[in-house]
Amino acid sequence: MLGGMGxxxxxxxxxxxxxxxxxxxxxxxxxxQILDMTVLNVALATLGRxxxxxxxxxxxxxxxxxxxxxxxxxxxxxxxxxxxxxxxFQTAVVVFTAASVLCGLAGAMWMxxxxxxxxxxxxxxxxxxxxxxxxxxxxxxxxxKASAVLAVPVTIAPTLGPLLGGLxxxxxxxxxxxxxxxxxxxxALLFTVLFLEEEQRTRAxxxxxxxxxxxxxxxxxxxxxxxxGAQHGWSRPATWGTLLVAAALLSGLAARELRAAHPxxxxxxxxxxxxxxxxxxxxxxTGSIFGVLxxxxxxxxxxxxxxxxxAGLVLAPQALAMLVxxxxxxxxxxxxxxxxxxxxxxSVLISMGLLLQLLGTGTPFWQLxxxxxxxxxxxxxxxxxLQTATFARVSQDSMGQASSLFNASRQVAxxxxxxxxxxxxxxxxxxxxxxxxHSVPAAVVEAQMSAYRGAFLVSTAFGALGxxxxxxxxxxxxxxxxxxxxxxxxxxxxxxxxxxxxxP
Numbered sequence: 001m002l003g004g005m006g007x008x009x010x011x012x013x014x015x016x017x018x019x020x021x022x023x024x025x026x027x028x029x030x031x032x033q034i035l036d037m038t039v040l041n042v043a044l045a046t047l048g049r050x051x052x053x054x055x056x057x058x059x060x061x062x063x064x065x066x067x068x069x070x071x072x073x074x075x076x077x078x079x080x081x082x083x084x085x086x087x088x089f090q091t092a093v094v095v096f097t098a099a100s101v102l103c104g105l106a107g108a109m110w111m112x113x114x115x116x117x118x119x120x121x122x123x124x125x126x127x128x129x130x131x132x133x134x135x136x137x138x139x140x141x142x143x144x145k146a147s148a149v150l151a152v153p154v155t156i157a158p159t160l161g162p163l164l165g166g167l168x169x170x171x172x173x174x175x176x177x178x179x180x181x182x183x184x185x186x187x188a189l190l191f192t193v194l195f196l197e198e199e200q201r202t203r204a205x206x207x208x209x210x211x212x213x214x215x216x217x218x219x220x221x222x223x224x225x226x227x228x229g230a231q232h233g234w235s236r237p238a239t240w241g242t243l244l245v246a247a248a249l250l251s252g253l254a255a256r257e258l259r260a261a262h263p264x265x266x267x268x269x270x271x272x273x274x275x276x277x278x279x280x281x282x283x284x285x286t287g288s289i290f291g292v293l294x295x296x297x298x299x300x301x302x303x304x305x306x307x308x309x310x311a312g313l314v315l316a317p318q319a320l321a322m323l324v325x326x327x328x329x330x331x332x333x334x335x336x337x338x339x340x341x342x343x344x345x346x347s348v349l350i351s352m353g354l355l356l357q358l359l360g361t362g363t364p365f366w367q368l369x370x371x372x373x374x375x376x377x378x379x380x381x382x383x384x385x386l387q388t389a390t391f392a393r394v395s396q397d398s399m400g401q402a403s404s405l406f407n408a409s410r411q412v413a414x415x416x417x418x419x420x421x422x423x424x425x426x427x428x429x430x431x432x433x434x435x436x437x438h439s440v441p442a443a444v445v446e447a448q449m450s451a452y453r454g455a456f457l458v459s460t461a462f463g464a465l466g467x468x469x470x471x472x473x474x475x476x477x478x479x480x481x482x483x484x485x486x487x488x489x490x491x492x493x494x495x496x497x498x499x500x501x502x503x504p
Contacts, residue, residue: 021195022137023149026130028188029093030153032181033123036100037065038161039168039177046174051109059231063224064113065120070223071216072124073408074265077400078208080129085136085400086198089129093192096122097185104178132403135391136199140480143391144333147384151326154383158293159319162311205262214256215265218249219408226415230422265408266401269394274477275402277469278390279409281342284466285382286410287417288349288459292356292375294418295425299452303361303445314365318372318379325380334482337475338385345385346466348378353460357453361445392478417462425455 040061048058072079080088099122102115131150138146168176225242232239257263270276293315300311329341355371387406394402428451436443475482 018195018197019137019142019146021191022133023146025089025188025191025196026134027149027153028184028191029089029096029126029130030150031157032093032096032184032188033126034153034157035161035164035184036096036119036123036178036181038158039165039180042162042165043169043174043177046169047112050174051112053109057109060113061116063227065116065123066223066227067220068117068120069124070120070220070408070411072121073128073411074215074219074404075212076125076128076407077132077266077402077404078212078264079125080132080400082207084198085129085133086192086196088125089133089196090189090192092122092125092129093185093189094122095119096126097182097189100178100181100185104175128403128407129400131407132399133196133199135394135403136396136399140392141334141482143388143481144330144384147387148327148330150387151323151380151383155319155323155326155380159316163313208257208260208262208264210256211253211260211264214249214253215408218246218253219411221249222246223411223415226412226419230415230419233426234423265404266398267405269398269402269405272393274393274473275390277472278386279406280469281386281466281473282390282406282409283413283416284346284462284469285349285379285386286413287420288352288462288466289375289379289417290414291417291421291458291462292352292456294421295452295455296372298425299359303448303452314368315372317369318376321373321376322380322383323376325377326383329381329384333384333388337482338389338478339470339473339475341381341385342389342470342473343467345378345382346463346470348374348381349463350460350467352378353457353463356456356459359449359453359456361449388481389473389478392481417458421455421458424458425451428454 044058044061047053047061048055076088083091096119099115099118102118103112106112106115134146134149135143164180165177168174168180221242225239225246228236228239228242234240253265254267257265257267270279296315297311300306300314306314332341352371352375355374359368359371390406391399391402429448432447432450433444436447438444
């Protein structure tokens with residue numbers, strides 16, 4: 001029976017600490033969300049044939065989810081403070097699971113897009129609120145373990161997604177790519193009801209309607225603009241017009257939230273040296289990693305002739321290497337601190353872009369696997385110190401707001417990394433193709449390969465920026481998260497003893 005944060009539950013005669021129950025619950029929810037995103041990509045062509053729609057309409061299956069996700073990620077911290085983290089997480093799981101059922105039952109494209117928008121509402125609250133609950137449940141000096149818990153869904157779900165999606169579409173039908181979320185969602189909901197306790201709520205203050213509108217509209221417009229630029233090019237008026245609107249909205253958001261007594265999105269948290277630097281480091285690592293993960297499947301399928309399922313299997317060693325390295329990094333963190341691990345991780349990303357220059361259309365399979373294992377090592381080395389150190393000085397009261405900001409940064413970084421790589425790939429492909437004889441197939445393929453090599457260097461550029469920013473991280477700033485005898489004190493609030501957000 002649970003009676004408090006330090007209490008335990010019994011399962012099979014063994015005692016399970018409360019913090020691990022929170023971890024299991026969050027992992028289940030996050031696996032459901034990430035699986036949904038990766039499984040769907042495999043089924044898009046099938047959905048187009050099923051509903052007889054073109055690419056422009058089909059794109060709204062992804063964009064509708066992206067927009068609603070962007071609206072609710074920034075506001076999730078306030079919602080959790082107002083209604084309680086457990087209740088908010090529970091609602092997010094219910095909404096996401098119910099929307100998955102509606103997606104599977106959709107009889108028309110407009111129904112599917114509407115259900116995907118509803119999914120985005122649940123997904124926008126699920127990750128930030130779950131992460132805040134996880135970091136509150138683990139003492140500051142054990143948050144490296146919490147980050148290692150997060151590595152499980154982040155590594156396993158993207159690997160299983162394309163494989164599971166291919167199998168479901170081929171043997172069970174496209175509707176099952178959504179129905180597969182139901183059992184995972186029900187188990188996560190059961191864990192939430194049986195084991196999780198409602199935390200003492202932080203007073204959220206009044207609902208900041210201008211902040212909600214500016215944050216949601218600004219982030220959604222930015223993500224859509226980056227996606228348009230990656231897919232259709234940056235010269236189109238619709239693309240740069242969207243980005244200009246996003247810049248205006250986000251500028252208005254900054255002006256509003258820095259003056260508001262009770263902001264929807266507490267941007268003042270970014271004034272803390274460690275938290276602000278951590279968000280920039282997240283941009284560098286996510287931009288680098290997702291850029292490479294965007295390019296590699298294209299390289300495998302278009303230049304090497306791999307089927308989607310085969311390409312997914314080739315990428316599996318990277319996920320396994322990342323999972324193993326993350327667990328190792330969580331053990332090293334308390335001994336060496338975040339700075340050495342960050343420097344090693346970003347050095348690996350720099351070398352990653354250089355190693356990818358060795359790829360060609362005839363690269364042996366074993367060499368490709370080694371390169372991917374090296375990528376997984378860099379990803380695993382970064383994940384634990386980055387997340388743990390970023391939240392080292394965030395108080396319990398500000399954890400929800402900080403998690404919202406961090407996850408908003410992650411969404412932008414993912415879109416930015418993909419957009420930059422796609423843009424460079426298209427530009428270099430056009431440049432190289434204009435100089436070759438198209439009647440010579442080998443010359444055409446080599447021109448395309450050269451374009452991929454140039455785009456792979458994006459990981460080096462992001463990695464170099466991350467390496468420089470890592471020099472701003474001081475182990476002393478993250479002392480609360482390091483394993484020291486008697487180190488059980490709560491982390492200091494950003495800015496000293498003064499609360500980051502004024503409370504009534």
